[in-house]
Amino acid sequence: MNASNRARIAAGLLVLSGVFGLVSAIRILAGGSQGLPPLPGAEEMGGPPFWAGLMFFALAVAGLFSAFGLWKGQRWGKVVAIVTCAVNAVFGAGDVLGAVAVGSVAMGVVMGLSVLVYVLIIVLVLRRDPVPTTA
Amino acid sequence: MSEAPRSEPPTDLPPRRRWDGSGLLGGGLLAVLLLGYVLLAFLGVVIVGALLTGNRQIVFNPPWWLHVIALALVTATFAPLRRWLRDAIDDLVQAQEDDAYALVGRLNAELQQMASPRAALPQVARMIATDLRLPYVHIMADEGLAVDAVPATMDFNVGQPAAGAPLSRLPIAYLDQRLGLLVVGGRAAGRPLTQRDRALLGDVARQLGIALYAARLTVDLQASREHLVAAREEERRRIRNDLHDGLAPTLSALQLQLGAIQRLMRGRPDEAERLMDGLRESLRGATAEIRRLVNDLRPPMLDAFGLLGAIRQLVPAESDIAFDLRAPEPMPALPAAVEVAAYRIAGEAIHNVIRHSGARRCLLRIALAADELGLEVSDDGRGFAADLPVGVGTSSMRERAAELGGSLMLENDLDGGARVLARLPLRLAPAGLEPPGLDPPGLEPVEHQQPNQES
Ligand SMILES: Nc1ncnc2c1ncn2[C@@H]1O[C@H](COP(=O)(O)OP(=O)(O)O)[C@@H](O)[C@H]1O
Ligand SMILES: [Mg+2]
Numbered sequence: 001m002n003a004s005n006r007a008r009i010a011a012g013l014l015v016l017s018g019v020f021g022l023v024s025a026i027r028i029l030a031g032g033s034q035g036l037p038p039l040p041g042a043e044e045m046g047g048p049p050f051w052a053g054l055m056f057f058a059l060a061v062a063g064l065f066s067a068f069g070l071w072k073g074q075r076w077g078k079v080v081a082i083v084t085c086a087v088n089a090v091f092g093a094g095d096v097l098g099a100v101a102v103g104s105v106a107m108g109v110v111m112g113l114s115v116l117v118y119v120l121i122i123v124l125v126l127r128r129d130p131v132p133t134t135a
Numbered sequence: 136m137s138e139a140p141r142s143e144p145p146t147d148l149p150p151r152r153r154w155d156g157s158g159l160l161g162g163g164l165l166a167v168l169l170l171g172y173v174l175l176a177f178l179g180v181v182i183v184g185a186l187l188t189g190n191r192q193i194v195f196n197p198p199w200w201l202h203v204i205a206l207a208l209v210t211a212t213f214a215p216l217r218r219w220l221r222d223a224i225d226d227l228v229q230a231q232e233d234d235a236y237a238l239v240g241r242l243n244a245e246l247q248q249m250a251s252p253r254a255a256l257p258q259v260a261r262m263i264a265t266d267l268r269l270p271y272v273h274i275m276a277d278e279g280l281a282v283d284a285v286p287a288t289m290d291f292n293v294g295q296p297a298a299g300a301p302l303s304r305l306p307i308a309y310l311d312q313r314l315g316l317l318v319v320g321g322r323a324a325g326r327p328l329t330q331r332d333r334a335l336l337g338d339v340a341r342q343l344g345i346a347l348y349a350a351r352l353t354v355d356l357q358a359s360r361e362h363l364v365a366a367r368e369e370e371r372r373r374i375r376n377d378l379h380d381g382l383a384p385t386l387s388a389l390q391l392q393l394g395a396i397q398r399l400m401r402g403r404p405d406e407a408e409r410l411m412d413g414l415r416e417s418l419r420g421a422t423a424e425i426r427r428l429v430n431d432l433r434p435p436m437l438d439a440f441g442l443l444g445a446i447r448q449l450v451p452a453e454s455d456i457a458f459d460l461r462a463p464e465p466m467p468a469l470p471a472a473v474e475v476a477a478y479r480i481a482g483e484a485i486h487n488v489i490r491h492s493g494a495r496r497c498l499l500r501i502a503l504a505a506d507e508l509g510l511e512v513s514d515d516g517r518g519f520a521a522d523l524p525v526g527v528g529t530s531s532m533r534e535r536a537a538e539l540g541g542s543l544m545l546e547n548d549l550d551g552g553a554r555v556l557a558r559l560p561l562r563l564a565p566a567g568l569e570p571p572g573l574d575p576p577g578l579e580p581v582e583h584q585q586p587n588q589e590s
Contacts (some may be wrong), residue, residue, distance in 0.1 A: 078227055082164055086171035089191045093178035101194045115175070122168070126223035128330065 003128070008072045008080075010124040013117055014067035014081060017088070020114075021060030028053030059084055059091075078125045089118035101130070161221075161228040168220055173209055180205040181418055184247060222329045228266070239338050239544070246346035252276060253391040255346075260293045263319070267332060271296040276307065276347050289315075299324030303333070303341040309348035360536045366534060377428055385421045389414065406584065416571030432476055433471070442466055442474050446481045446499065456494055456514070458485070462501035468509065473559050476535040477501070477510050483528045484512035484555045492553055494515025506562050513554040518547040532557065 028050065028091020032056040090097045099108035184201045185194050193201070242262060254272050264272040273292035277572035284417050296302060307315040321327055328336070382480040392414045430434075431537030436445035443466055450458045471476075481499065488497045494516030502509040524545060532555070536543040540560040548554050 006383050075227065079160065079164065083167055090171050090174045090178075093175050093182075096182055097178050097194050101191055102181050103191055120176075126220065126227065128226055129222060 002072060006124045006127060007073060010081060010121045011067040011070040011077075012119050013124075014063045014070065014085075017114065017117060018060045018063035018067060021056050023089075024059055025053050026055035029057065059088055076092070081125050082122055085118040085121045087113050089122075092093060092118060164222055164224050165217075169213075169217060170215060174207050176212075177205045179193070179343050180208060221326075226329050226331045226554070238262065238335070239342065242339060242342055246342060249346070249350075252347055252350045256289060257291045257293075259343070259367055262373050263317075264293045264335075267319075267335065268322065269296045269319050269332075270322060271302075271318075274307075274315065274343070275316040275318070276343075277351075290319075294320075296320035297323050301325075301327050303497050305334070305336055307344045307347060309344040312348065313424075314344055314347040314351065359540070362534060364540050368539060374428065375422075381424050382421060382428075385417060385424065389417050389421070393419065430452045433475060437474055437478055439493065442469065442477060443501070445478050446501075449482050449485050450541075451489070452486030456488065456492075456498045458499065459496070460499045460501075462499075463503055464499075467503070470561060472539060473508055473561060476541075476559055477508060477537055477557070479535055480510060480555070480557045481512065483532050487528055487555075488512065488514045488516070488553070492518075494552060503561075506560060508559045508561060510557040510559070511554065513552055514547060515548075515550065516554040518551045518553045519545060 031050075031053075062080055066080035066084055068079050070081055071077070092111050095111040096108050096115065099105075099111060179203055181194055181197050184197065184204070185191055242259060245255055245258055245262065247539070256276065260272045260274050263269065271292065271294045274289075276289045297320055300323055302318055302320050303319040305319075306313060307317055317336065319328070319336060378514060386439040392410055396407045396410045396414065399410065434445060436448050439445070440448060443460070443462055443464065447460060450460075464479075485497070485499070488494055489501065492514045494514035500509075500511040501511075533543045536557045536559060539559050541557060542556075544554075544556040546554050
C-alpha cells in the first residue's frame with residue numbers, strides 16, 4: 001500500500017466519521033440549549049450538553065475539510081486530520097468510559113470502534129514507506 | 136542594499152533557515168499526539184480494569200493500582216512511540232516529497248552551471264543545510280588530479296554539529312571512483328537522520344559524484360592539454376637546437392671544405408684528395424646526426440619489426456632476468472602514436488626492471504580491448520619503495536600515457552614485485568584538441584578490461 005492509497009483510505013474514513021459527527025452534532029444542536037435527552041440505558045450520564053454539539057460540529061467540519069486536503073495530497077490535510085483525530089479519539093475514549101460506567105454495551109462498542117478508526121487514520125497518515133530509495 | 140542577490144553569509148555561519156514555522160508545527164503535533172496517547176492509555180486501562188473487575192463504579196474513582204498499571208504502560212511505550220512519531224512528523228512537516236525533490240532539481244541546476252567545484256560546493260553545502268534543516272553539512276572532495284600534481288582537497292562546511300548529534304558520512308563516488316565525502320550532522324543529540332533524509336542525501340551524493348567526476352575530467356583534460364602543448368614545444372625546441380647546434384655547423388664546415396677542395400683540385404690534387412676523405416667523414420657524421428634526429432621522432436625499430444618485434448629488441452639478449460612477452464599475435468594495426476608510446480613506455484619499464492628491481496623474472500603483457508591497449512610490465516623484484524617513485528623515467532612514462540588520454544599505474548604486486556600498467560586509448564581525439572565531450576559515447580561507462588587477467 002503506497003502513500004497515496006493510504007491517504008485515500010484515511011480520507012474515506014474521515015468522510016464517514018465526519019458525516020456521522022455532523023449528524024449527531026446537528027441533532028444535539030437541534031435540541032436547543034438543553035441538549036438532547038440521555039440515550040436509553042444511559043440516563044445516569046445525562047444527555048450531551050449544547051457545547052458538546054458545537055464542538056462535535058467543529059470537529060466534524062474539520063474532519064471533512066482535512067479529508068479533502070488528504071485526498072489532494074496536501075500537507076495541511078495531514079496536519080488537520082491528525083489533530084482532529086487525536087481530539088476525537090480522546091473524546092471517544094471518554095465516551096467509552098461513560099458507557100462502561102452506565103453499562104451501555106451498544107454505546108461502548110460504537111464509541112470504542114470509533115476510537116479505533118481515529119487511531120487508524122492517524123497511523124495511516126503518519127506511516128511512511130519503508131525505505132524510499134531512488135535508483 | 137543587496138546588489139548581489141546570491142551573496143551569502145560566510146561559510147562558517149549556521150545556515151539561514153527559512154522560517155515557516157514548521158518547527159513549531161512539528162512540536163505542536165508531537166505534543167498533541169503524545170498527550171492524546173497518554174489520555175487514551177489511561178482511559179483504556181481504566182475501561183479494561185472496570186470490565187475485568189465487573190465493578191463499573193471504579194471508572195469514577197479508579198483505585199491506585201490502576202494508576203500504577205497505566206503509568207507503567209505509558210512509561211514502557213512512551214520512548215519508542217515518541218521516536219516513531221517524531222521521525223514521522225519530521226518527514227511530514229519538514230518538506231513534502233515535492234519540496235525535497237525540488238532540492239535535487241535545484242542542486243542539479245547549480246551543479247550544471249558551476250564554473251568550478253570550488254566555486255559551487257559552498258553553495259551546494261548551504262542548500263543541503265537549508266533545505267533539509269541540518270545544522271551541519273561538510274563536503275570534502277578531491278580536486279582533479281593534474282598529470283603529476285599532488286591531489287588537492289576541497290573542504291567546505293556549513294554550520295556546527297549539534298552537541299552530541301550523530302554524524303552521518305556518505306561517500307561521493309562515480310562508477311568506481313571515490314571522489315569525496317559528504318558529512319552531515321543530525322539535528323539533535325540522539326536523533327539519527329530519518330529514512331527520507333538518508334534517501335535524499337543518497338541522491339544528493341550521487342549527483343555530486345557525477346558533477347565532481349565531470350569537473351575532475353575537465354581539470355585533468357586541461358592539465359594534460361597544457362602538458363601536451365608544453366611537450367610539443369619542448370620537442371620543437373630540442374629539434375631546433377639539434378639542427379642549429381649540430382647539423383648547421385657541420386653543413387657550414389662541409390661548405391668550407393668543399394670550397395677548399397675546389398681551390399686545391401687543380402694545383403694540389405693530393406691535398407684535395409686528403410681533404411675529400413675528411414669531407415666524406417663529415418658527411419657520414421651529418422647523416423648519422425640526421426638519422427638520430429629522425430629516430431628520436433619515431434623509433435625505426437617500429438617500422439622494421441612492428442611493435443612486438445621492437446619490444447623484443449628492447450630485451451637484452453644476455454641478462455640474468457628471464458623476460459617473457461605475452462601479446463596477441465599478430466598485432467593488428469595500431470595508431471602510430473599508440474605504438475610509439477607503448478614502445479617507449481615498455482623501453483623505460485624494462486630499463487627500470489634491469490636497473491632497479493633486482494628481479495629474476497619479468498613479464499611483459501600486452502592486451503587489446505575494443506578501445507584501449509593495456510601494457511603491463513611486472514617483475515618479481517623488490518618493488519617500488521613505499522612512496523611513489525618520482526624520476527625522469529617514471530614521469531616520462533606517465534606523460535606519454537597522459538598525452539594520449541591514457542593512464543599509467545605504478546604499484547606493487549601482492550608478492551612485492553613492481554608492476555607498471557599503462558592504458559592507452561586506441562580511439563584518439565582528433566588533432567584539433569577538441570575536448571572529448573561528455574556526450575555519448577563518452578558517458579558510457581568504459582568497461583576496463585584488465586589486461587593482466589588470464590583465463
Ligand atoms: N622495477 C622496479 N623495481 C623497483 N624499483 C623501481 C623499479 N622501477 C623504478 N623503480 C624505482 O623508482 C625510481 C624512479 O624510477 P625512474 O623514474 O625511472 O628514474 P630513474 O630510473 O632515473 O632512477 C627508481 O629510482 C627506483 O628506485
Ligand atoms: Mg628509469
